[in-house]
Each structure stands twice: as structure tokens, then as C-alpha cells.
Amino acid sequence: MEKNNTMSKKFNRFFNEYSIIIIFAVMVAILAVLKPQFIAASNIISMIRQVSLIGILAMGMMLVIINGGVDLSAGAQIALVSVVCSLFAQETQNNLLLAIILSIAMGLFCGLVNGILITGPKIPPFIATLGMTNIAKGMALLFCDGQPIQVENKVILWLGSYRIGSGDWAMPVLILIFLGCALINHIVLRKTHFGKKVYALGGNEQAARVCGVSVEKTRICVYLLLSLYAAIAGILISGRVGAGATSNGIEYHLDAIASCVIGGVSMKGGVGNVLGVVVGVLIMGALQNGLNIMGVSPYWQQICKGLIIIVAVVADTMKKGSDK
């Protein structure tokens, strides 16, 4: 009896926390009925691959949001890194390592500036990162003079487009990197002191300070980590599309933020988990993919996308609310 009770409690808690999974399942079921191709292996793989980059970014974004902030410049950072990486891979006679180090450094620089602005003079994250968006875009334009830069480097191209194995289930490297990032993010958030601090800071900054959390350091690290994820996405996107361009991933931050919130991360900070965000990312992917597969016209796609973002979040809040 006792045991049963705790079992059902655990069950309840699980569904409370992960009610979004049910929403996702319902969505997939509907799409599968409407268009059976939707659940074909090749389409599932393709769908996940499409959201992998947003997913990688969402891993960083969730850190920032749990920490109580937001970053609008992440998309521009991806574009910047994509340009810088393609440029250096070309310029340095394809010295890959150097190109990667330089482009990641470029990304981290943006993150550092964001972090310092937000912790030091306490600029609201929305504004600091809005400013950074302009700066990163401008830098990207300067670096490439507005022209896409072809990527010739085999490794970068491989990262972006290779699939391991063969057949329908052949696994794109991109998906593996996404899952790897998710796993690392999970460990960072749940198993390290740093993760605990991130939650604490988002939960109550003043209390975290009193508990000896170095608020500034932690917060800067969070923005650095987001930039690291953005830089990874930036390098991968160059490989995926075969060129570094200022338009690469420039709006991904919006999808990443939406995925986080759909996945249960609270914009007020302090709440969120990796599994939820991964499901949130998949919902965004299934949505986009489903609309395309069903041949919905571009105008209606916009409307549907808006509606489904809202419906997913409403359904999730309702679900959680009803258990109160």
C-alpha cells in the first residue's frame, strides 16, 4: 500500500514534469495518421537532423534561461562563427584546428562580452544581447564582405553531412553531436556543482549570493557556455550547408528559446531539465517537418507555427496547473 502510493506518486511526478512528452506523442500520432510517411525511418532521421543545430543551441539557451536570463544574440553568433570558421579554414590553407580554435574563440568573445555586460553594469540581458546581435552581425558582414564563403574543408563538410551506417536508419553525425551535447548538458546541470549553482542563481540571486555562490563568475560562465554551443552550431552549419554565410542560423535563437519554454524551462529562471528541452526541440522539428510534408502553403505555415507554439505551451501549463 505504502509502496504503491509512492510508486504512483513518482509516476505522477514524472508526468507532471514531463507532460510535454504526452503532447509530443499526440502530435506525432496526429501527423502519422494524416501522413504516414511522417513516421518513416528516413523522415524521422531527417527531421531530427534538421533540428539538431537548434537543439545544440537550445542546450546553451536553457542554461541561460534557467539562470534567469535570455540571449537574443545567439543566432548572430552562429552566423559569425560560421563565417569566421569558413574564412579561416580557407585562409590558413585548411589548417582545420586553427580555424576551429579561432572561430570558437570568436564565439566565446561574444559570450564573454554578454556575460560581463550583464553581471557588471547589470544591463538587462534582453538589451545587452540585442546590442550584441548588431555587433556580431556587423562583424560577420565585415569578415566576409557580405558574400558566402565556400567551405572546402573535408572534415567540416563531413561533420555537417556525413551519415554513419547505411540504409534508412543511417545516423547523421549531426544528430550524434546533438545527443552528445544533450548528454553533457544533462550531466553539467544535474551532476556538477556548477549546475546546482545555475539553478540556485535562477531561483533567487540574492539567496545564492548569501550561500556563497559567486554570482558573477557563474553567470559569465553560463553565457560563455551558450556561446560555446553556438560556436559548435556555427561550425556545423557551415559544414551542413557547405558555406559560411551571414544568414546562417541567424534566427535560430528564437526557435531555441521557444523549444526551451515548450520543454518546460521557466522564463523566470530556476526551472528546467534537458529531457524536456530535447522534446521541445523535437516538437518544433516535427511541426516544421509536418507542415512541409503536408504541403501547407507558406502563408498558412506561419500561422500554424504560431498556433502550435502557443498550443503546446498552453497545453503544458494547463496539464501542470490541473494537478495543483
Place this chain on the structure above:
Amino acid sequence: MEKNNTMSKKFNRFFNEYSIIIIFAVMVAILAVLKPQFIAASNIISMIRQVSLIGILAMGMMLVIINGGVDLSAGAQIALVSVVCSLFAQETQNNLLLAIILSIAMGLFCGLVNGILITGPKIPPFIATLGMTNIAKGMALLFCDGQPIQVENKVILWLGSYRIGSGDWAMPVLILIFLGCALINHIVLRKTHFGKKVYALGGNEQAARVCGVSVEKTRICVYLLLSLYAAIAGILISGRVGAGATSNGIEYHLDAIASCVIGGVSMKGGVGNVLGVVVGVLIMGALQNGLNIMGVSPYWQQICKGLIIIVAVVADTMKKGSDK
């Protein structure tokens, strides 16, 4: 002695609250020295006219931000209203009143949905309005089938481009409407119960609730008001450029938000005043205008814009911080 003290206190408080004015003055002085044309009457008028639409939107945006929210869909709402207004002004044989009523109704509909989503199922404003952005964009595209709609109506064109008086100081109607909106907004915020409630709600929602403020009603009204301002901007932009198009004003919300924050509105809610925001709007205008006049190359303009948004906010926070 006593009196002197309170005088200097008042003075201090004024500069504390309006330190942004000093920043603006410094900025204007620098630009004027670098490029004397900058302070030519015609340029000043032109510069203010340029930001009038953003200014009108910023009036609504500040209500939402003071209230503790944010609205990313305001730009898309402008585009939607601009399209709808041009369409109806055409379709109904230029029955102007009907066109205006219908297009304002369209805007208010968006605001209502935003407000309901944010107060009812308590969706974070960021997400609710992100969804609304897509919906409004999609609707605008549907209405005009992706093509701009020429405005033939004289009144709308007059509103958008006429200048009262003659000579360099001839006053564009747009500026007068902007100033009118600012004045009304000031009165609403400072002199009405509603205004007090907006501040209270942003300052501490729980406290407002405990005092019997109907949180839901007030919040929905705030989003409705923003949409009203967006609708006004939407009608005016059609007149200004002579056509309703889905790209009209689509990104204005970002500049409006930046203006609010530069003008001292706190993203945490509860703080802000109209004078500050007007100055914030002018700073954005002077910045854009100044960069153009000085012939800064467009890539660098992006970077400069980002830098100056940040610098203005940093300078303002520093100024305020130093008095603590």
C-alpha cells in the same frame, strides 16, 4: 539651509531620473561638432519624423514593459494593420472610417489574444507574443497575398507625409501624432487609476492583487493599448510609404524595446516614464541619422548601433549606480 538641501535633493532626483537626457545632449553635441549639418533644422525635423513611428510604438511598449511583460509581436502587428488598412481603404471604395475601424479592430484582436494568453494560462509574454508574431505575419501575407497594396486614400497619405507650415521647420503630421501619443501616454500613466495600476502590477503583482487590483483586466488592457498604438503606427506607415506591405515596420518592436530601456524603463517592470522613453527614442534616431550623415559604412553601422545601445544603457546605469 533646509530648503537648499531639499532643492538640491530635488535636483539630484531629477538628474537621477533623467540622466539619460545628459547622455543624449552629449551625443548631440558630439555629432554636431563632427557634422554641423546634424543640427540643421531640416535634419532635426527629418530625424524626429524618422523615429516617430517607432516612438508611437514605444509608447505602447513601455506600458507593457512597465507592466512586467514584453511584446515581440508588435512589429508584425504593424505590418498586419498596414496591410489590412490599405486593403480595406481600397476595397470599400475608400470608405476611410470603415477601413480605419477594421484595421484597428484587427490590431486589437492581436492584443486581446496576447493579453488573454498571458493572463489566462499564464504563458510567458516572450513566448505568447513570439507565437503571435508568426500568426500576424501569416495573416498579413494571406490578406495581401504577398503583394504590397497601393494606398490611394488621400487622408491616409496626408497623415503619413504632410507637413504643416512651410520652411525648414515645417512640422510633419507624423511628429505631431507622436507627440500627441506621448502626451496621452503620460497622462494615462501618471494621472489615472489605470496608470497607477500598471505600475503597481509591474512592481509587485501579488501586492497589486492583494490591494484588489484586477490583475487580469489591467494586464489585458495594457496589451490592448499596445496594439492600439501599433495599429496607429500601422496606418501611418501605410500613408508614409504609400502602400501596405508585410515588411512594413516588421522589426520596429526591437527598436521600441531598446528605446524604452535606454529611456530608463526597467525590464523587471514597475519603473519608467514617458519623458525618458521619448529621449530614448530620440537617441535611437540621432544614432541612426548621425551614422548615415557621417557616411559610416553599413557594416560598421551595425556594429556602432550595437555598441551605442549598450553604451547608452551602461552609462545610464553607471550614473544611477554612482548615486546609491
Place this chain on the structure above:
Amino acid sequence: KEESAATPEASEESAATSADEKDSVETMKITVSIASFDNTFASFTMSRMKLFNEEHPELEITYLDAANDAATQVTQIEQAVINGTQAVICLAVDAKQTQPIISACHDANVPLIAFNRVFEGCDTFVGANNADAGRLVAERVGELLNGSGKIALVQGIMGQANTYERTDAITATLKEKYPDIEIVLDGAADWKRDKALELVETWLQSGTEFDAIIALNDDAGLGCQQALAADGKESIPVISINGDPSGINGVNDGILDSTAFQAPFTQADAALEIAMDYIQGGTPTDVFKVDYELITKDNVADYMQFTSLEK
């Protein structure tokens, strides 16, 4: 006709401008307003203009980015006029939203050159016509498919002139000349490579067959091709528009079937030359039309010179 429109203030202004410039009589102030810099064609022509500027140091060119907002463009040009520019070259955000620009220029007697996108009321139009591009690629598809088949259309940002003008011409041409060719898939890639890639990947999954893709710009075309290649469907031809360096290279490498080339260098040079001519009191032509040319494997060698800036 322009003389009659000139107001007294405007002439005063131009008097003031010429007084301003006594010391450097030769300088010619030209304003170039571009719909959006965030686009390969625009940045390429701009680079070309800078090169031109090096050869003609007497030009003082200001480049303005309207960031795809018509109201911003109107204001920028109004301000440029106020501040004494002598000629305006304008790549309009939208042809239908240019009335205030026209009045501003005409009132101040400043020549207005419509660049790349024609609008009524300009003094000179330099550029190619989007409709021609649409027609050209539609005809190419018609030839490739021998008049019947299914195609997919990858559009740009919905609501922008480049999108709907090109799309309209494509559908009109197909309807008129090749009624048996059907557009079975239609999506927006916002001019971006990554979006086009995703779009085509999904289409390939959807099971809807298609025999060719038309992309409204080269970047999107390259993205489409990448998705096709990954699925082993390189044989499906991709036809795009613009003739950007990456597009020309794509045709050369056999990645793209063809692209409609609009000679950005010629357009850029011509716009500046005509502006100079106006300022020096000449009466240049009303229309300097650059015809779109279809680059295919057969003639790509002639166009390789346009993949880099140097003359």
C-alpha cells in the same frame, strides 16, 4: 517637367550646397540606398561600386541600408536630399512604396536612379527586370522537361518584391507556354541556404515526386542541390536566379543546372556613370536595361570572369 516641380526652398538649398563646396568643386555626392545589405547581390554590387569609386575619387558615395523597411528607406533618402546629395541611386525595398522618395528627390531637383528594381517616376532605371528572370527560368524548365512534368518552387522571403515578382512571372510563363508543367511543391526558404536545404530534405521525404526545382536565388538553389545530392538525386536539375559568384561556380561545377544572370557589375557601373552624368549636367537615358542571361553549362566559361570583383 522637373523644373516646374522645384520649389523655392529647394533651389535655395542647392545654392547653399554649391556654396558649401567651393573649395572642392569636383566632389560629387552620390547616395546609394539599398533595400537590404544582408543579401549577396546587394553586397556584391556595393563592393563593385567601391571599386568604381577608387577609380573615380571625385565621387563621395554614401551607402545606406534600409534593412528591408520601406519607411526607413524613405527617411534615409529624404535626409540625404536635405544634406545635399546630388544624385540618388535607389534599390527600392518595394516598387510600390516609393512615392515619398520620388517626391523628395523631385522637389529638390535631385536625379533619382532606380537601381535593379524599376518604379514609376524615377529619372532613370538601371537594371534587370525580375519578370524577365522569372520568364527565363520558367522557359528553361520547360525545355528541360520537354513541356511536361512536376516542379518544386523555392521562394525567398514572403511578401518581398523579389519573391513575388519572380514567382508571378514563373507561374504566368508556365501557364502560358507550358500548361502541362505543374508546381507541386512550394515553400519559402527566406533566401537562405540552410532553410532551402531543410525544405527540400523534407519534400524528398514527403513522397511527392518532382522533376526539377526552381529556386529564386542562388544560395537557396545551392541548398536545394545539397539536399538532392545527399539523397542521391543529383539528377534532378536545380535552376536558380541571380548569377552570384557562388551561382556561377555552381553551374561551372555542374551543381546547378543554370542560373539567370543579371550582370551586377554592369548594373553597378552603369548606375554610377549615369549619376555622374546627371550631376555634370548631361541628359542620360531613361532606361538602362540589363537583360537577364541564362548561364548554363554551355556558356558558363564566358561568365567566370564575374566570379570575382576585379575588372
Place this chain on the structure above:
Amino acid sequence: MNSEYILEMNHITKTFSGVTVLHDVTFQVRRGIVMGLMGENGAGKSTLMKILQGVYTPTEGNIMFDGQQLEVSNINQALLKGISMIHQEMSPIPDMTVAENIYIGREPKTKLGFVDEKKLKEMTSELLEDLELNFSADTKMRDLTIANMQMVEIAKAISFNSKLIIMDEPTSAITEREVANLFRIIRRLKENGTTIIYISHKMDEILEITDEITVLRDGYKTGHDLSKNLTQDELIQMMVGRSLDSMFPKTFAPIGEVILKVENLTFKKYFHNISFEVHRGEIVGFAGLVGAGRSEVLETLYGLRHAESGRVYIKGTEVYIKNPQDAINHGIGLLTEDRKASGCFLPLGVKENIIMPTVKQFKKTIFVDDKRIEEEAEKQKKNLGIKATSLEQHIVYLSGGNQQKALVARWLVNNPDVLIVDEPTRGIDVNAKAEIHKKLCELANQGKAIIMVSSEMPEVIGMSDRIYIMHEGEMTGELTRNEFSQELIVKMASLSKAQLNEGR
């Protein structure tokens, strides 16, 4: 029609997601009296009152108010019916003025329908004068001390001119002087026919001001009687179900060497030349009136603020504490006075809340050792009797007392040499209070030093070995246990050093 009772809450049951927090409670209040409502933390007092206000709807039961069935679904309706409430959790709107805070949404209007600022200010000034408060109506709330904010809440509740005023722990943040003031006002309100429900954990206050008392325990009504028939012991018996051994379980630990010494600490804005020392095994009280600057001194010591001058020695060596990490590393802990603002991580679980300052110590290779954390948190939960459904339960759902216990547990885990506790028992029940006091004594017995700031005179006197008294940013005196007396402390707290010397 005009029945004897103004309020009759009959057979109220309230269930939150399966947990019943009120069982068939019948609560009746006679017209024009002060009704005390007592009970341990989590007994259901606030919940019962929130039902009355329309914040919660009762699962069962009905309510009669002023002879009519009461049907309210939000606070606004309750206010219109004549029920106002001072909430336990203060919620000021920091950037608005006192006047605006009091009259939000019901400001006086001019003929044109705009807010009449002048009248608003007048009305507020009158109200403040009435309460003998000496700050002006246009002070920003954020510039007030916690105590004054509480007084504004009281002013607000009174300003509604309600028939029934509920006061949920109105004195938890104010000192004797304000309490006396409040009582004067309560008596006057009573004379004018207002009925008051008074919730408090402070026995003496309750017995002094109320006419009748109702007691709740674990959601059941366990007693109701006239106040004059009740003694403290009987009350405790009703609340806890047994009698407590003593109110202040003070034990005397052997006093050891000086562990912390502060010399001439100065932060001009708040305090000057503060010097004191603390020995091992000692509980040192800091007494003073509201706004004396005690919290600021200790927060500065802890590294939350930066002093302009002064020296701090720990175990005889001078240390520089730049931030709380330094303080923790030097073996200092701080339980802050504001649970909500600087104590709890509201969206996090009880477990996280308990281990946060110590998390670095739970290490397994580079990861955190979740198992040990779990064990330690569970141990503390038992040790302090924290009522929570599980260690994962979000602390926001705990009652105030249990939140406070979790915060105390936080420092028991960390186990610092010097523990600073600022108003450690504000707003918590006798039982929890006794437990926390017991824990503090235990710590002292282990050779730790405790610094306790408290505005409750009996607590300071009952618990301290030594008391420092502060007045407006200066240290006005130091008393050892045999010198303790309420009058002396009040005198030293309300006069400056100069005045004290004069009087001598």
C-alpha cells in the same frame, strides 16, 4: 438580522490536491471584538483566512458574513464586502510611494476623473500621523526599513474602513514601540465597532490584545475560549497537544576564547565605529530599535556589503572578507532576516535549499555526490521536523515556519564556527521556535559562537549570554547576563550615546 456574530464560518474543509489542510473547522467571531487565531506553523490559519478573502474556495462548508451568505471569488469582492487583510508575507511595490502603495486603484479623483495627487498625499499623511509614523507620504517604499514597510501594510488595511480586518502576524517585523502603537489603534478600531481577527505566534501579545482566542492544530479546531480564561500554558497545550518544558530552553555552555573580533567597522551610510567580540560557546544578542543598523553591520561582516574602514579578526588573525564565499571559507554563516528575498530558492526543492552553501563539500570525483546529499538532507529534515511531503518538494509550497527550519538546516549542514542569525524566529510558532532555540544552544555547546539579531525582547533576554545594543548606527552599550533588564535595553536602544552619558 443583526446577529451576534459578524462572521460565521461553518464546517469548513479545504483540500489541496488530495491533502486536507482544514478539517470541518467552525470559526465564529462576535461583532466588535478582537479574535485571536493561534496554531503551529502549517495549522491552517492563513488558509482559513484566504478562504474568507475569496483567494481559495472551500471544498466544503459555508460562510455567513454580516448576516448574509458570503460569496466572494476574489480579494476585490471581499474588500467591497468589508473584509480587509494584512498579509503575513509583506508585498511592497518598491518603486512606488507610500501613498501610492496604500491607495492603489482607489486614489481620490479630481473632477476631470484624474488622480488627485494632492488629496492622495493629504489622506496618506493623516493616516500616517494617526499611526504615529514619521516618514512622509511620498517616500518610496524601497527606501523604508522592513518594519516601516510592515507599518504601511497595517495602514493600508486600516484605510479600507472595513467591518472586519484580518491581521496575519502583523508584528513579526516590528519592534515594541510600533507594537504598542498598533495596539492603541486596534483598541480604537474596536471602539468604533470594527471586528479584528488577530493571528500571531507571540503569546504575550495575543493574551494582551484579544478578547477571545481560537486555536487550530493540524487543520482541526482544538479550542476556543475567552482570553481572560486562558494562560500561556493552556494555550500551548491546545496548540501543541502537550506542554513545553520551557519557552527558552537556554543552556549555558562553557565560554571559550575569542573567535571573532570586530574593530571600528564603519559604513557611514548605516553605522559608525562598531566594535564587538564573540567567544566560543556564546550566544551574543544584538538588540535595538527598528532601523538601528544591526542587519547592516552583520551583512557587512559577512561580505554582502563593503565597509569603508575597520578590522575583522578571526581566531586572532586579521581577515579580509570581500564576499560571502570568503565568509563561509572563514567559518561564518548567515541566516538572513528576509526569508523570501534572500533566503529561499523558491522554485527549488527542500533538498537543494538545505545543501546549497555546502554543496562543494559533497564531492565524488568531479561530480556532486547525490546520495550523500540526500542522506544529509533527510537527516536534517528529521532533526528539525521539517514538514514536507518529500525532499524534492518545492520550498515555495512549505509554510513559513517550515521554510525557516529548512534555512536553519542549511547552516547546520554547513556547520560554521560563527553563525549569525538575523531574526531567526520571525513568524514561526512556539514549537518550531523552541526547536530552533534548542538547536542554537546545542551549537553553542559544541563550541560555536552565535550572533543573534532579534527585535523580540523576550527572545534576546531569554537566549543571550551577552547583549550589544545599537541605536541609529552606533553601539550604545553592552550588557552581560546579570545586567539584563527590559527597561535598560529599551533605554539604551532609544537614546544615543551622548544622551546616555548626559543622563548618567
